[in-house]
Amino acid sequence: MSHIVIAFPKLEVAQNLKKLLSQSGYTVTAAVNSGSAALQAMGGLDHSILICAPRFRDMIYEEINDCLTNGNQMLLVATQEMWEPSGDILCIRTPLQVHELLETIRMMDESLYRLRRKQRNRPKLRSEEDRALIRQAKELLMTRNCMTEDEAHRYIQKRAMDNGTGLIETAQMIVALNNN
Template sequence: MTNVIVAFSKAEDAKNIKNILMKNGFSVSAVCTSGSQALNSADELGSGIVVCGCRFADMVYQEIYECLPPGMQMLLVASPSQWNGRAPEDVVCLGLPLKVQDLVSTLEMMMETMARRRKKLKNQPRERSKEEVDLIKQAKELLMERNHMSESDAHRYIQKCSMDSGTNMVETAQMIMSLINR
């Protein structure tokens, strides 16, 4: 579940938004009445959505947005005259008066977007370090020399052994190196 931080300068507004979100199945991680409280909560959680108003006693939403950790998004709830044309590109804005269904559907959309982004990042292959690339290359060279394989055959052999044993290619290359260099 995505972390949600509710931040409004008036405690009553924050409590009302929190109650609306909780009634609609969202889990609210923190309720804040100042920008610094919102930033502290965001730093602790690392990722999620900050639902906030435009102004606080200590800062405005733009200052909060600029200090948010990379995994956080912002949903600004304010009068259109307060943010019209000045809100950063990736701040989602909802105008007042606020409709509950608009708030709920916007938050759901933001959560789906975050989940898709996380899944996409998770599915990207991890970059190998220079040492790992060199180790695989050495194992291929050893196979090519000792078993008279072409480079593509040696690579395929390491891949197949890796898949058969359920280990990654670096671990398989290490095993090949240790078995051959006894």
């Protein structure tokens, strides 16, 4: 579940929303009354939701959104006249409907969950040394066993899976066996 930061010029509004969301099972990290405090609260959080008003004494919602890191999303609570549609900012209109707010937050939370999973499952970037080692192992297989590059790569992958080792370790074994 994503962390939530609530920012409204009137701190009592932010506190009331915090209470409502906490009772609904959400983790509210902070309830603040300025844009800079909202950014400070969001600073250490990844894949979180900022629920905020359109204007604060120190900044407006667009400035806050520009400062948010990737993976953090904004939910603007405003009248229709107070905001301009934007692709990366969701807006919920006032007067606030509780079920609409909770449904929107649930949707945003699910979206952030999918983003976290997608990033976690993304293949890790290999160092230049690791890529060179894999390339060397493939070249050895291509030369000694008359394989294409794809066949050599699949061979290394299959050996790694069969032996329960990583691709790099398997490539090291192929290179080491060839040097003996």
